[in-house]
Amino acid sequence: MADLSVNIAGVHFDNPIIAASGTIGFGHEYGELYPLSVFGGISCKGTTLKERPGNPPPRIAETPMGMLNAVGLQNPGVEHFINVELPWLKQQNTVVIANAAGSTEEDYCKITEILSDTDVDMIELNISCPNVKEGGAQFGTSPESVEKITKAVRKHCTKPLIIKLSPNVADIAAVAKAAESAGADAVSLINTLTGMRIDINTRKPIIKNVTGGMSGPAVFPVAVRMVYQVKKAVKIPVIGLGGISTWQDAVEMIMAGADAIQIGTVLFTDPYAPIKISEGLHGYLDSHDIASVTELTATVKV
């Protein structure tokens, strides 16, 4: 059988499939269905310094081949994460990635410093949450702001640092380059695309927050394009996500330039998706006589 393991910024993953932040909480629920080691890694729910209650409901709307969400970073705070969630997660035989969010540069530096002093394997910086006025999205919208926040956080971060990029930008390659030059160890993309739906009977937005982040199969081609552009622009590892639903999507995303992938919304459609994607990857690599999934990265013939 082909080797599915990958190395991202010095961290070994048994397989390249990572659960995307915000879709798996801290792992307990899907852990009822299978061992969490079916994932190479888990990117935990976006965590802030203090507990956040999140946005008022409705937070969810369906879209053609996808969905909008405006959960608004509901989370129990970093202290709870470290004391309650992390010890359990560390026993699940999967890479634990903390997803750090905040509203000021100071917040980001502080939470990163706190998380650096724990057993988390990596830190993913969430500078692209579109659902909170001060959810950090303003840090992710230009190469200059991404460079500034990455540089600041880097000084406090002793863990491998992933910068999660927003697709709501003019030039994703320039943003990725800015993260790289400021000291990021990897980038992950794409976060959700900002969207909106209206109930035509009430003339009100379906989501109370008015807008929400769009995810699911509908965003997949956008994600493939952006991963392709970013891979050509940077030397650091690229984690590709956005609408991956099948093993074929996973192969496509890896060919576009992803060193590892994240899956999220598909879990809501099919909780067993990580197992099916992993089996499909094995089958594809074996039938094409490819020894390691790493040989597939960025092999698109343009």
Next chain:
Amino acid sequence: MKFDAQDCKLVAKTQLTPTIYDFRLQNAELAEITKPGQFAHLLVPGKTLRRPISICDVEGDMIRLVFEVRGEGTKILAGTEVGDTINMICPLGKGFDIPTDKKIIFVGGGIGVPPMLYSAKSAGKNSVVINGFRDKSAVILTEDFKKIGCKLIETTDNGSYGIHGFVTQPLEEMIDNADMICACGPTPMLKNIAAMAQQHQKECFVSLEQRMACGVGACLGCAVGVKKADGSTTYQHVCKNGPVFRAEEVAW
């Protein structure tokens, strides 16, 4: 096993009203662990999000779901043919905790009526069921409730069948004889029942709904406002903390 995603075979399908369907789905493993007030999360071919449907009843290895066609997703589900399978994550959520030594009034409104069947059945013959409907054409499950031997009261908003008026009228007359109220239906109805229960100092549980994604408690999408001990409001989730909540905890 608390819950699982499994294919369930549709073995019987009836249409109860022009928009309400009655499905019996076979899965012994899931039926065995399903309790009153829980729900199943149904995969809809071609849709990203599943549809949460409350459990109407469990009959041996059969899970019974009675649901209303409200949009595209439920329309596709209604098109499922006998012999086809539907993938369900089941059972989900915290249902009604039904004591057998208490006098319980179950109140259902509209499409909130189906989950009352399994719940009332579990409570035994001393239970009272009050079901309210828009009009005669919307009345469902009358014979099923009669079969379980409970006292059944039915109302319609326009008086075309049963008692003319809302469920709260017969409830007001009977509430002092009850120990506990379990209700499912439109939010205004639940809110009124919660207020009445509080006034009469009766335990009251309500089953809520909200737009939902994962169904298992991971995504935090289906938020519902609840009151904290200090009086402030926070959010819990219909799929995991509910769908059944203590009425006095809900921030209406």
